[in-house]
Amino acid sequence: MFSARTTREAELEAAVRDLETRTLANLRGGLTRLVYLSSTRDYNTGEYQHDGLAQRFGAEAAQRALAKCHEAAFQDLLYSGLPVLVEQLTVYIDSTGAEREKVLQSWRQLQAFRVLVPGTCDDLSADFFVSNIRIALEVLGLPAVLAGS
């Protein structure tokens, strides 16, 4: 039983390393990585899906690796200061290639950032994250910041 657990943990670690080096390392910025990781989650079931990772390490290890990386990316942003979050949001918006004002408007209206919160997150942390994103959106919408971009 002990060795089965050790094997599972080793598989998970290998899957996490693979995900980090092959995929996440190519994404610029913590928020971009968070958006990517949350997009691998099925919103109906809450389960993560990644065909390539599942093929290499099995469905369970892939699922756990994605969940683990998602939580880590979320925690990193949650405990970052407001200036860092604003910078990350700028990097993410630039990476979309869309017009900044359009993305800001869409994020404010649709509040798509709510789906970035991992399922295991407590209410207070989720509330703080959403509050910070809203403030960061407001910062980027300030005339002085917009003019400087």
Next chain:
Amino acid sequence: MMNFAFVIAGGVALLFFLWLVLRRNASDTAAHHDYVANPSAYWVRLPPRALLDRFLSPEDVEYAAELNSPALLRRVVRERRRLAAAWLRQTRREAGRLFLLHVRTVRQAEGLRPAAEVNLVFAAASFLVVYAVMMTAVGLYGPLHTRRFLESLQSLANILSNLGGRIAESIGPALVPQLDGRGGR
């Protein structure tokens, strides 16, 4: 006649002690069943201390102030005050729950340590006092949001967290997560 009375009294005393032992065993079994039936009640769910540090971050307020937008600064301060108050309420609720759980458990425990219980009651009373002071101070966070004020609040939060940790340890040190870390759920 006298001997017969002694025998009767001895028998009654023996029956009484037997009843006490059986009652205590039944209580212990009930407590054990409580734990087995609902082990999650024994999990400590104090909100992470590091989260409150983020709510009271002077750097964030200074950053918002530098942007020269009074509306934005007001919003940052209002949001952080709301979140800090929510953290405090959640901490108080959880500390209260743990204290009551301890009282319930200790009622059925064999090795009661009065000194430890007095310490715990003192910790709980101090917790309530610090909580009340912090709630008032957080209410002032708005008109007053200097770095010094926020650092004083963080010092109080340290005291509150330590007291909360002492209450949490009363239900079993092994169950207490790292209270200072991010994973203090």
